[in-house]
Amino acid sequence: MLKFNENGKFTIMVATDIHEKADVTSAKAKKKMRDGRVLMETALDKIKPDLVVLLGDIFTNRENEEPFADFRAAIKRVAQPMIDRGIPFAISLGNHDHDGLQTAKQVEMYKELEGCLIDNADPNITGNANYNLLVYSHDGAKPVFNLWFIDSNNHYEDLSVSKYDIVHRDQIEWYEKTALALKEQNGGKVIPALVFQHIPVIECYRLLRKAKLWERPWAVRGEGAFSKNYYVLKEGVEGYLGQGPCTPDIDCGQFKSWKKIGDVVGAYFGHDHLNDYNGQVEGIYLGQCKTASFRVYTDGARSGVREIVLNEAEPEKYETKMYHFKEELGLEPTSLGPIMRTITDRQSVNLTVARNVLLGAGAVVAAGYGVSKLVKHIKNK
Numbered sequence: 001m002l003k004f005n006e007n008g009k010f011t012i013m014v015a016t017d018i019h020e021k022a023d024v025t026s027a028k029a030k031k032k033m034r035d036g037r038v039l040m041e042t043a044l045d046k047i048k049p050d051l052v053v054l055l056g057d058i059f060t061n062r063e064n065e066e067p068f069a070d071f072r073a074a075i076k077r078v079a080q081p082m083i084d085r086g087i088p089f090a091i092s093l094g095n096h097d098h099d100g101l102q103t104a105k106q107v108e109m110y111k112e113l114e115g116c117l118i119d120n121a122d123p124n125i126t127g128n129a130n131y132n133l134l135v136y137s138h139d140g141a142k143p144v145f146n147l148w149f150i151d152s153n154n155h156y157e158d159l160s161v162s163k164y165d166i167v168h169r170d171q172i173e174w175y176e177k178t179a180l181a182l183k184e185q186n187g188g189k190v191i192p193a194l195v196f197q198h199i200p201v202i203e204c205y206r207l208l209r210k211a212k213l214w215e216r217p218w219a220v221r222g223e224g225a226f227s228k229n230y231y232v233l234k235e236g237v238e239g240y241l242g243q244g245p246c247t248p249d250i251d252c253g254q255f256k257s258w259k260k261i262g263d264v265v266g267a268y269f270g271h272d273h274l275n276d277y278n279g280q281v282e283g284i285y286l287g288q289c290k291t292a293s294f295r296v297y298t299d300g301a302r303s304g305v306r307e308i309v310l311n312e313a314e315p316e317k318y319e320t321k322m323y324h325f326k327e328e329l330g331l332e333p334t335s336l337g338p339i340m341r342t343i344t345d346r347q348s349v350n351l352t353v354a355r356n357v358l359l360g361a362g363a364v365v366a367a368g369y370g371v372s373k374l375v376k377h378i379k380n381k
């Protein structure tokens with residue numbers, strides 16, 4: 001049973017986009033795995049969470065076929081820091097988790113791990129890991145808070161409409177039905193809840209505003225349906241925007257459903273490895289979490305985890321903050337080159353922009369030189 005401690009607190013540590021891979025023997029892989037493991041272990045020992053949430057893209061499936069034995073070994077590697085400390089962990093599936101081995105089989109294998117709370121509440125609806133976990137009062141007498149884990153699937157059936165899938169109507173109906181049943185059991189009062197889901201909802205773009213021309217150097221380009229514009233965070237939104245949120249391009253109605261039921265106070269997403277903003281849309285916090293790994297694209301030494309501290313006395317209010325590898329955890333990476341190791345946050349993105357500009361300028365100079373040589377050659381003839 002998950003429950004608040006004697007001080008009325010319940011702490012969650014969110015780690016996302018670990019992208020564990022089959023390669024565990026190359027020197028490069030060993031360094032990246034070391035950095036990822038140190039990040040998880042240090043964060044667990046500092047935050048001392050009551051629950052860890054792995055927010056999807058836990059595994060990168062190569063060539064769509066990972067042998068079962070390797071998959072088991074890979075998820076064990078990811079889970080080991082929690083198992084060693086006796087900390088329970090829940091899982092939301094990410095798009096890359098859907099790339100290979102059937103997710104229903106994955107869920108069964110995850111369940112074999114000590115402390116893993118993954119579930120699939122209704123096998124008849126879309127996705128393979130839609131479920132909820134209740135957090136009880138410190139005396140265990142009644143549920144005070146609820147945690148939703150929603151499987152945001154993989155790619156949309158028609159890629160010309162949306163690259164990423166939506167949360168389907170049957171999943172939303174399951175959420176509403178379950179939330180209303182909980183409300184009835186709770187004397188007609190909704191149980192405040194957080195949602196943990198890999199792919200962000202389209203409403204995350206409402207935390208952003210279009211960048212003015214002079215803001216372009218630190219703005220990011222939108223993705224998919226939003227790719228015509230550049231964005232910065234709206235005033236009042238905390239954290240960092242390192243890339244355009246990769247949401248589905250169509251509104252599936254999930255956010256409206258949260259508003260209608262009235263239980264969701266916040267929703268946290270992974271998927272975009274550089275983002276860790278957190279802000280409110282119509283009274284509901286929407287936030288992202290940077291990758292907790294070095295086995296994927298990262299933001300220098302800024303990989304990290306998110307802490308969420310729930311409060312039994314005021315369950316609608318909670319506190320959250322990021323712990324980054326270098327900044328808050330004080331760690332030194334071994335897998336990054338000297339530049340990526342030193343720079344932080346936005347600088348890594350700007351460095352890529354600067355490199356591309358230099359390469360572009362170099363190409364123009366080279367082309368100009370080539371043309372002038374050609375003209376000279378023709379004239380001489």
Ligand SMILES: [Fe+2]
Binds near residue numbers: 017057094096271296
């Ligand atoms: Fe990812």
Ligand SMILES: [Fe+2]
Binds near residue numbers: 057094198270
């Ligand atoms: Fe993803």
